[in-house]
Amino acid sequence: MNAKKLFIYLLMMVVTGLLCPVPPRVRAESGQAGEYQVKAAYLYHFAKYVEWPADTGANQLAPLTISVLGKSPISGALEAISGQTQKNRRIVIVFITRIEELKACDILFVCASERPKLEHILASVASRPILTVSDIKHFAASGGMIGFVSRQDRIHFEINQRASQHSGLTISAQLLKLATEVIN
Secondary structure, three states: OOHHHHHHHHHHHHHHHHHOOOOOOOEOOOOHHHHHHHHHHHHHHHHHHEEOOOOOHHHOOOOEEEEEEOOOOHHHHHOOOOOOEEOOEEEEEEEEOOHHHOOOOOEEEEOHHHHHHHHHHHHHHOOOOOEEEEOOOOOOOOOOOEEEEEEOOEEEEEEEHHHHHHOOOEEOHHHHHHOOEEEO
């Protein structure tokens, strides 16, 4: 998909997100590129339904930082939301190869390439107010906060509410209702 089509697709997702009170369950386009465009759009919308602790920079006018740990096709799809705003904050995308490189971050997307190090990664950010998201199988059950799951050619997500509360994040009831499973 070329950049113009990607922009139009994500613009439609943003408009849909503005008109709908919660992010819609979207049918993924055929192919991996479409799947990651949908996941990037979800990341954009997740920020709308998460509250970070008041004492962090997350509620200021600082950029909303989405860090991507590892290698994934989502990297290209995230370019379309970079520079946009969410909650009056400009979105900045940062790519890192090791968890030790993580600095200021609001949302951490853990790529499937990091599966062998998942326990260490989650332990490293467990007490920090960082929303952890991944498409690694059983991510939410493993201690991550939001895990993407594919069912019948649709992208859904599971939420580990216990992990988000432990990190001081509050996930809105609207988003919890959309999850296919909520772990308490």
